[in-house]
Amino acid sequence: MVSEQSTEQGHVSVVVRVRPQTSWEQESNRPRVVQVVSDCLLVFDPEEPRPPAITAGFQGLDSAPRRKGKDLTFAFDRVFGESAAQVEVFENTTEGLLDAVLNGYNCSVFAYGATGAGKTYTMLGSEKDPGIMYLTMAELFRKIEARREQQRYEVLVSYQEVYNEQIHDLLEPKGPLAVREDPEKGVVVSGLSFHQPRTAEQLLKMLARGNQNRTQHPTDINAASSRSHAIFQIYVKRHDAIAQDLQVGKMSLVDLAGSERASVANTRGERLREGANINRSLLALINVINALADAKSKKPHIPYRDSKLTRILKDSIGGNCRTIMIAAVSPSVVSYEDTYNTLKYANRAKEIKLLMKRNTLTLDYHISQYAAICEQLKAEVADLRGRLQAYEGKGPLGNPHGLTHSGPEEAELVRVKEAGFGHPGDRETEAQPELLKPGCPSSSLGGSSLKQDSGRKPGCSITESSGPVLPQGNMPVGQQRMARAQLERLVATVLSVARKQYSVLKAASLLTPDMIMEFEELDHLVPRQSGEPPRAPAADQQLEEPHTVPKVALPLEGPRFANDAERASAAGSSGSPPTLPAPSDFKTPHLPTKRRKRTSGGTTPSGRHRPKRQRKASPPPQQVSSPEGWAVLVGADCTSTPLVERMKSSPTGLPALPPCPPTVTEGRVPLGPSATQNCSTPLPQRGLNTTFELSKNPCAKSGPEFIGWENLQQLPNPLGGPLLPRASMPVFTMKGSSIPRSSSLASRPSMKRRRQVTGSHSLGVPRSRIARLQGNSAKAAQTTDTAGGPSCGTAWRWR
Numbered sequence: 001m002v003s004e005q006s007t008e009q010g011h012v013s014v015v016v017r018v019r020p021q022t023s024w025e026q027e028s029n030r031p032r033v034v035q036v037v038s039d040c041l042l043v044f045d046p047e048e049p050r051p052p053a054i055t056a057g058f059q060g061l062d063s064a065p066r067r068k069g070k071d072l073t074f075a076f077d078r079v080f081g082e083s084a085a086q087v088e089v090f091e092n093t094t095e096g097l098l099d100a101v102l103n104g105y106n107c108s109v110f111a112y113g114a115t116g117a118g119k120t121y122t123m124l125g126s127e128k129d130p131g132i133m134y135l136t137m138a139e140l141f142r143k144i145e146a147r148r149e150q151q152r153y154e155v156l157v158s159y160q161e162v163y164n165e166q167i168h169d170l171l172e173p174k175g176p177l178a179v180r181e182d183p184e185k186g187v188v189v190s191g192l193s194f195h196q197p198r199t200a201e202q203l204l205k206m207l208a209r210g211n212q213n214r215t216q217h218p219t220d221i222n223a224a225s226s227r228s229h230a231i232f233q234i235y236v237k238r239h240d241a242i243a244q245d246l247q248v249g250k251m252s253l254v255d256l257a258g259s260e261r262a263s264v265a266n267t268r269g270e271r272l273r274e275g276a277n278i279n280r281s282l283l284a285l286i287n288v289i290n291a292l293a294d295a296k297s298k299k300p301h302i303p304y305r306d307s308k309l310t311r312i313l314k315d316s317i318g319g320n321c322r323t324i325m326i327a328a329v330s331p332s333v334v335s336y337e338d339t340y341n342t343l344k345y346a347n348r349a350k351e352i353k354l355l356m357k358r359n360t361l362t363l364d365y366h367i368s369q370y371a372a373i374c375e376q377l378k379a380e381v382a383d384l385r386g387r388l389q390a391y392e393g394k395g396p397l398g399n400p401h402g403l404t405h406s407g408p409e410e411a412e413l414v415r416v417k418e419a420g421f422g423h424p425g426d427r428e429t430e431a432q433p434e435l436l437k438p439g440c441p442s443s444s445l446g447g448s449s450l451k452q453d454s455g456r457k458p459g460c461s462i463t464e465s466s467g468p469v470l471p472q473g474n475m476p477v478g479q480q481r482m483a484r485a486q487l488e489r490l491v492a493t494v495l496s497v498a499r500k501q502y503s504v505l506k507a508a509s510l511l512t513p514d515m516i517m518e519f520e521e522l523d524h525l526v527p528r529q530s531g532e533p534p535r536a537p538a539a540d541q542q543l544e545e546p547h548t549v550p551k552v553a554l555p556l557e558g559p560r561f562a563n564d565a566e567r568a569s570a571a572g573s574s575g576s577p578p579t580l581p582a583p584s585d586f587k588t589p590h591l592p593t594k595r596r597k598r599t600s601g602g603t604t605p606s607g608r609h610r611p612k613r614q615r616k617a618s619p620p621p622q623q624v625s626s627p628e629g630w631a632v633l634v635g636a637d638c639t640s641t642p643l644v645e646r647m648k649s650s651p652t653g654l655p656a657l658p659p660c661p662p663t664v665t666e667g668r669v670p671l672g673p674s675a676t677q678n679c680s681t682p683l684p685q686r687g688l689n690t691t692f693e694l695s696k697n698p699c700a701k702s703g704p705e706f707i708g709w710e711n712l713q714q715l716p717n718p719l720g721g722p723l724l725p726r727a728s729m730p731v732f733t734m735k736g737s738s739i740p741r742s743s744s745l746a747s748r749p750s751m752k753r754r755r756q757v758t759g760s761h762s763l764g765v766p767r768s769r770i771a772r773l774q775g776n777s778a779k780a781a782q783t784t785d786t787a788g789g790p791s792c793g794t795a796w797r798w799r
């Protein structure tokens, strides 16, 4: 692919070279019809008396206007008189193009003129007096040598002729070659050989050999008349060591066959046919020149296809090609008409406009990009190797990831690390894996959730500050106790603030039943969070070996209290922080009714409108077997409540660390009453063990300190069954205020939707990475399936 980087405008340069008279012209004392006035001016057929020098051998020139001078003045870019040396012509024409060729431009030099006008002499020259082709190559090699340190060049040459409308390779003669146009390469002569001369001397030999293959035949005008158009092309490929680009310049040196008049050249037979083809192709060239000169539009029709010559030279005449036309003329009156026509066409060619564009192969840009990509891939491979070695070094044999537990959480943790989140140098992703705690769902580790540090669900990282918390699976017992102590202090602080708020609101009579309920919940939950020693062995086991905990139903809640006083007494005796003062105006019997109304939408007893609960995405709540008994409604999730919003906006600025409800499961299928709650109640027929598991979080515990607000938090069963408790309804949630107050359950569908979205989104990031690590992808996928919707942080975001 060739790109065009820079352009230059200009016109075709036209120079005229007047050859010296031949010996027989001198002997015949023929009058001159060309007078060189200056380096740029000549006068054709000047008005001056000429002696009648027509001899008997040149009857064909009798019609030449000897007496009647045209006296036409032509101006060209350069005019070389009869005494001009080859080097002078070269230095004032082709040499100026060499730099352009070396910089990736196309250039061409044509020698145009009548037969015997000196075209071949100018272009090829002789061994003693080499012409432009040789001088060009010699200078080209010299320039390349001078630039050797900056750039690296390669030179290729080809030499072909167009004879009788057929293309022949002059350096490797074979059959006629076909010409075609390649959309990327331009004009291509199929089968044309390219050669790489190392020195100018090699090139000179090549030219001599090629010229021997060129079709030449003597005519009356030229004893060595070239019967073909010779095209010598030089390709210069430049490799720039700094810019890493590749530029290819092409120079075409063309020695056209001379137009001839059969009557003058006295051609017959084959020579006559040759002359006809020569003239036809030259006519096509003239038409091309005229069309290019007359081109007004951007895409004029140029009749390149009228001849093989013009087809080959399509990209070497005007346009994107610095072009120099060397018009060779004879000064003798014998070539009066030919000289006149040549000067006219040369003068016409001056009008051809050029728009030179540098040819740069974009391939080299790709190569430079490949180099960068290779370096990037190398770095990535090295990084992956290092991480793999780190995993292998940590873990026991057969467990390359250093996991002591085979639970899904570790697999998830590994998956996240493998997904690149722990990439060195990435501060955000470096820190995130440390925030991971076994039990945190996979979805919380996704890209989006990683960016929202605060989005982790409470309990996933137990810390008073924002410092990282090591996964408990790897955390020593001492550290776990310290973390727990921090949690207790934090919860105690939060509880204190809540109490103050409660008192203020109560004094201002601003408490609503929902708020009361929420404070009650807080009061209920906090003691369990705030450091009560775990009672159930399973709970301790969860802390240290969370992945060995079997999936069991949650235990029953603690004993019920008949009233607030009893509840407060029980809480105080348990050693937990004092509970909230029980609202005296709290009427427990009202709440079931209120709940029923709320679930069906409409208006609450207080007159506020409550949105209708969206049951569609919510799993069916567990039916309670007995009105007196509590079943843990694990489907309740951590959703936002106004209390949290108020606390977040509290002047204390304390972080609202929400307690965590018992672990929820993927399906959010409510857990049936456990044996300790109601041994006679059969468990639901659905696969509880596959859908429920206990949270490692101490807040998941339920026990004696659970304040019996059964009536307050009973919810109507949509199936018409007994009322459902919402004991596990979280107090601190993260959702925005758009969620209706006290609508934790109502927000469950949205939570589920959010979880689904989060899960898919977050998993989308690692998935592509995992694809590279086949050995772990299946494990990760399995993890997602088995623990995809569990407890903490699945869709939790701090807002």
Ligand SMILES: Nc1ncnc2c1ncn2[C@@H]1O[C@H](COP(=O)(O)OP(=O)(O)OP(=O)(O)O)[C@@H](O)[C@H]1O
Binding pocket: 018, 019, 020, 022, 082, 113, 114, 115, 116, 117, 118, 119, 120, 121, 122, 222, 224, 225, 226, 227, 256, 257, 258, 259, 328
């Ligand atoms: N500048 C010059 N100085 C000396 N001799 C020249 C010069 N130009 C041409 N000649 C001589 O003129 C004769 C014809 O020149 P040349 O063969 O180059 O003509 P031509 O244009 O190539 O003719 P044709 O088209 O038939 O091939 C040759 O003998 C050549 O040596």
